[in-house]
Amino acid sequence: MNILRGIFAVIAAALVPSVLAAAPAYPEKPVRVIVPVPAGGTPDVVLPHLKKRVPYDTLRDFAPISLVSSGPFLLVSHPAVPAKTVKELIALAKAAPGKLNYGSAGNGVANHLAMELFKSMAGVNITHVPYKGAPLAVADLIGGNVEMMFNSIAPVLPHIKSGRLRLLGIASSKRSPQLPDAPTISEAGVPGFEASNWFGLFAPAKTPKAIVARLNDAIVKVVRAPETRAQFELQGSDPVGNSPEEFAAYVRKDLEKYAKIVKLSGAKLD
Numbered sequence: 275m276n277i278l279r280g281i282f283a284v285i286a287a288a289l290v291p292s293v294l295a296a297a298p299a300y301p302e303k304p305v306r307v308i309v310p311v312p313a314g315g316t317p318d319v320v321l322p323h324l325k326k327r328v329p330y331d332t333l334r335d336f337a338p339i340s341l342v343s344s345g346p347f348l349l350v351s352h353p354a355v356p357a358k359t360v361k362e363l364i365a366l367a368k369a370a371p372g373k374l375n376y377g378s379a380g381n382g383v384a385n386h387l388a389m390e391l392f393k394s395m396a397g398v399n400i401t402h403v404p405y406k407g408a409p410l411a412v413a414d415l416i417g418g419n420v421e422m423m424f425n426s427i428a429p430v431l432p433h434i435k436s437g438r439l440r441l442l443g444i445a446s447s448k449r450s451p452q453l454p455d456a457p458t459i460s461e462a463g464v465p466g467f468e469a470s471n472w473f474g475l476f477a478p479a480k481t482p483k484a485i486v487a488r489l490n491d492a493i494v495k496v497v498r499a500p501e502t503r504a505q506f507e508l509q510g511s512d513p514v515g516n517s518p519e520e521f522a523a524y525v526r527k528d529l530e531k532y533a534k535i536v537k538l539s540g541a542k543l544d
Contacts, residue, residue: 339490341521343473343512349363364464375422380407409429426510428510444458444459446470451507498515
């Protein structure tokens, strides 16, 4: 997360000269980028479905600027679990409904809902064990106290390489350059399955379109710069940098997807 904060700081710094060159009247002071939570865009698309009353509407109260990056989850298990592939895991879960368990960073967080989506699409029953944060869940997974979980690439990659965790699949539409031999979950047994953490930038809803366009231009240039791309790839994320319209469509699609997952799983915030 420190690297991501650093990248956002670079983006903020880059905005000033870019928009000054285009229109001296904006900005009148340094542009401030707020990083509200450690988990990118997930709360914006999940909170409206986990709470009865939310003081904002994601699509109404914010102006999408650009999707910055997206990083797929990995499905990992403890080596003692007698399943070496996604298909074997599904067969094992179907043979003993509810017997297998999985850890998450807490009720309603991204990797909890990723597994609920997996359960729904694979037609299996696996018991949820929520933790107060992903590091605790990963530690218990390594210790064999839980049997599997979805998590981002960076925190679990060293444990996969050391053999303390087994990688079953990647929750993306394509294979990861960091793990080229690992199959996607879609090709390994659950067609169409995707789950990821993403990071994007928004402005207040009434921000003039011309300013949103200028901000987008500056952000896209930074995100697509070779040095920025290298930093994201080290974290297992794909730099994006798209248009406000494309980002808005992406958010809308995620809102619809998570609404179904939350309703199906009955997930609630702690």
